[in-house]
Amino acid sequence: MIQLTEIHEVVQERYGAIAENRTSCCGPTGCCDDASNAAQLYDAELLAGLPADVTGLSLGCGDPVTIAGLRPGERVLDLGSGGGIDCFLAARQVGADGYVIGVDMTPAMLAQANANKARMGVTNVEFRQGQIEALPVEDNSIDVVMSNCVINLAPDKLAVFREAFRVLKPGGRVAVSDIVTEGEFSDALRADLAQWAECVTGAIDVEAYIAQMRAAGFTNISVADKRSAEEIVPIRPGMPRVYSARVTAIKP
Numbered sequence: 001m002i003q004l005t006e007i008h009e010v011v012q013e014r015y016g017a018i019a020e021n022r023t024s025c026c027g028p029t030g031c032c033d034d035a036s037n038a039a040q041l042y043d044a045e046l047l048a049g050l051p052a053d054v055t056g057l058s059l060g061c062g063d064p065v066t067i068a069g070l071r072p073g074e075r076v077l078d079l080g081s082g083g084g085i086d087c088f089l090a091a092r093q094v095g096a097d098g099y100v101i102g103v104d105m106t107p108a109m110l111a112q113a114n115a116n117k118a119r120m121g122v123t124n125v126e127f128r129q130g131q132i133e134a135l136p137v138e139d140n141s142i143d144v145v146m147s148n149c150v151i152n153l154a155p156d157k158l159a160v161f162r163e164a165f166r167v168l169k170p171g172g173r174v175a176v177s178d179i180v181t182e183g184e185f186s187d188a189l190r191a192d193l194a195q196w197a198e199c200v201t202g203a204i205d206v207e208a209y210i211a212q213m214r215a216a217g218f219t220n221i222s223v224a225d226k227r228s229a230e231e232i233v234p235i236r237p238g239m240p241r242v243y244s245a246r247v248t249a250i251k252p
């Protein structure tokens, strides 16, 4: 049986190598190895003015910033912030009165994000090291939890949703892009940690995903706009249908 720590190690190794080498990330499609991934996911207007060092390290599967509908002054938390693309986009929208925290467990990713922050001279973004299953963030302190292609990588998704619920203020909202499936992966596929780290076999059935969010306390849960994830992650024969979806919810 796979240990949770083993999954964290393999995932961290993969994203550490990507941050250090800035080469391919999402497997054979090579979708994430240059700014073309960002160009696929976000409106050009949104990306305008972002340095290539930021867009070139876009490893997501959607645009949680637009899903979030951010307002000036809001406090935002990005789970698995990577090179920081969504944090920098959110920081523009919440403005000087707002604040954005990115949490990531991979030191090399945090180093890239902090280097980008310094280069851009951004002051309302902070990157913290930590696991999204045990967030280094105070209770009831966040207006919006966003995340881009990360929760599928977490071995204990219920813990992630419970933590998101804990840190959100009452009335706070979730705006996530993530990989979900229709049907579950076989045990053999789940045991393939390389594919897990490629954002494939850690993904769970959409109904189970919703059930875990509900168990954590969320309401108004919506998993919409499911798009085949074939161009984003490497899908192989024998797998269930794999989608990139927009996930929203509210902490009552």
Ligand SMILES: C[S@@+](CC[C@H](N)C(=O)[O-])C[C@H]1O[C@@H](n2cnc3c(N)ncnc32)[C@H](O)[C@@H]1O
Binding pocket: 008, 011, 012, 015, 016, 057, 058, 059, 060, 061, 079, 080, 081, 082, 083, 084, 085, 086, 103, 104, 105, 106, 109, 130, 131, 132, 133, 147, 148, 149, 150, 153, 154, 155, 199
């Ligand atoms: C696919 S990348 C996405 C990065 C970023 N959200 C983006 O859109 O470019 C996944 C990121 O999540 C981080 N990560 C994965 N599992 C994590 C966990 N359990 N706790 C904290 N960070 C995690 C990895 O280190 C990596 O930086």
